[in-house]
Amino acid sequence: MIRKRLALWRLPAIAVGAAVAIGVAGCGGDSGTDEASGPAKIRVLLNAQPATLDPIAGARSAQVVWATMIEPLINTDSSLEPERTGLITDWKRSSSTKWTFTVRSGVKFSNGEPADAAAVANTLKLTRDSKTSILKPYFANVASIEATDDATVEVKTKRPQYDLPYLLTTVYLVPPKYYEEKGPEGFSAAPVGTGPYVFEEAKPGREISVKVNPDYWGDKPKNTGITFTWATEASQRLALLQSKSVDVALDLPPTQAEQARKAGLQVVETESAMKITAFLDATKPPFNKAELREAAALAINRDEIVQGIFNGKAAADAGVLNVKPGTQPVDKVTPDPAKAKELVGSSSPSVNLTYPAAQYTNIKEVAESIGASLEGVGFKVKYRSVDYGTLVKEVAGRQIDGMYLLAAVPNAAIPDFFATGFMKTASITGNCPDPKIDGLVDKAREQKDATAAQQVYDELNTLAVVDKHCYVPLYRQLYAYGTGEGVQGVVYGPLNTFDFTEATR
Known part of the structure; x- marks a missing residue:
């Protein structure tokens, strides 16, 4: 679960995506709720539009967006070590070249496909074999991947490799049938995962929005969803935060961070990974x-x-x-x-x-x-x-x-x-x-x-x-990011992961 994975880490965000024209037309206006006192949609301002929302092909800088919908195979704890609280709940190294992973039972993708051992094995094979895979070099030592039953995946390596569970913390689970049907570009246009949010819509060059997944297997978010927009100029990100057009503005350089403080805004600032x-x-x-x-x-x-x-x-x-x-x-x-x-x-x-x-x-x-x-x-x-x-x-x-x-x-x-x-x-x-x-x-x-x-x-x-x-x-x-008045619960992990499930305003 995202909340458990990032608990104790309240750190800043990593800049994301490819630099494009400023996409802020959707920042103001509708808050995503009819009642000011009820749960609201959180408006997050990035410094650039993500290049892709496909976790197989995409650089991890864009996971600030896709990780709201798609989850890693293994979670990490506060000391950045793998923990058994996520989609994979246990693992064992039975020999120097053989690992066995246990997959959480009963989880489904938001499109209804089972998020079982077969799905995990398929994602690992895509990561190892796809021409578009950004993580392909890390899995070159993997000789075989097999789902031996609905809850068990067996991985054998060519040579000993002590760090395989660590690598699975950056592999995000995708639905086999849907990914094969859509391909990398089609999947990026409308991602499907097991996460606390589901894809809502994308306005090309302007915004990407997600809403709460009603069938999420873990704790439900405290907000109704997230709208991501972007502005490449730091001064504009600060201005939009000051004008209350957004709730969270990422990547504030020192000058803008100091201006935000003087304006009475909250600025979170810490050494990143x-x-x-x-x-x-x-x-x-x-x-x-x-x-x-x-x-x-x-x-x-x-x-x-x-x-x-x-x-x-x-x-x-x-x-x-x-x-x-x-x-x-x-x-x-x-x-x-x-x-x-x-x-x-x-x-x-x-x-x-x-x-x-x-x-x-x-x-x-x-x-x-x-x-x-x-x-x-x-x-x-x-x-x-x-x-x-x-x-x-x-x-x-x-x-x-x-x-x-x-x-x-x-x-x-x-x-x-x-x-x-x-x-x-x-x-x-x-x-x-x-x-x-x-x-x-x-x-x-x-x-x-x-x-x-x-x-x-x-x-x-x-x-x-x-x-x-x-x-x-x-x-x-x-890294520094700013939050508007009353905004709370934004949690950042130093491995370039955000958790917005506790965010409120």
Whole structure:
């Protein structure tokens, strides 16, 4: 159940979706209730429209919307560990390569299909096998998936893998027949799940709304539903919140957050699990040269970005595989512009610096700061501002070069989520192919548990970040969102999950 999954976590939201034209026409007016004192529809303002509502194909940034309707296979507790309160209620590892999962009985999708072991097995197969699957690399080690009865799924892996239950916390259950009938695009247009809300309607380019699922298997929401709209400009999000056109405005940069406080609005602000990272493509010029990757890493000062752009309201972070807020890597790169300049010499290499417009707080300013640092040591920088969807497609299609800025979000609280997703040769990014990296990723996963794997992950982080300079970790965002007068009960989990079921106004 969503409420149990996120209890104790009252943290901020992650920015979502692809940047599009401002879609705020539906923000004002109808509150979704005839009586001011009764349950109301909660109006949530995003910073961008979600690129897709298909959890098989979609980046997890959009789950703020789809997770109201579609649930993960396994819930997480307050310490980000898998717990047995969701669709999967138990699991057992009977050998190093065999897992057995127990599925909650009696649950149905909102269209009437049974949410049984066969549905779970089908979703796992889609996740492993679909060309469109965003999580495909994480399940490459899975050899077989079988529903042995209505409540049991047996999963066998090719090689030992200690973290499989963690990965299932970011797999969302879809109805087999409906998904096959509609396909990814059709499903995205009208999602069906087992969650506390059901799809109501979508006004293209304007809003997406959900209403309460009357047959939800868990606790019913305290509101009548949620309407999601979006505005790419932070100043407009603040203005709409101040004018009472929306109840919750996500992604308020420091300036707007301070203005909201002065206006008497409630602002929730905390360090998120989202880590903005600069990826260097080691397969193409100029960063196929190790000395130029090192120069770029030495040129960038993450502390200056945190202080100069975020007024200290972010947390500088020098690692990739330290997934939980508050942790730092064993080894890190210390900025050294003088050495960077020596490494570049007189070659004046050209660099494309790509970033997703409006996707992350102050990302344009961050890109410009990085560009200035690179130019200061001898690089020639060309800025490429693209929408988030385009960036993801370019990265996955190996159509990008130079440096690009992307958020690393540990949708499962394990280092392997980044190691497999970003570091392996066959990863989502594939920007730093190296057999030694591949071997360390596999070695870590084959350990008996997370404690045993940590030493390997420390070695892997040092190799990829400190020695090879394929990644320049920057900062964890101190994310802020604002709520209107009387709005209560919005709960955020650090793995990019929202719970609106307790929200009232």
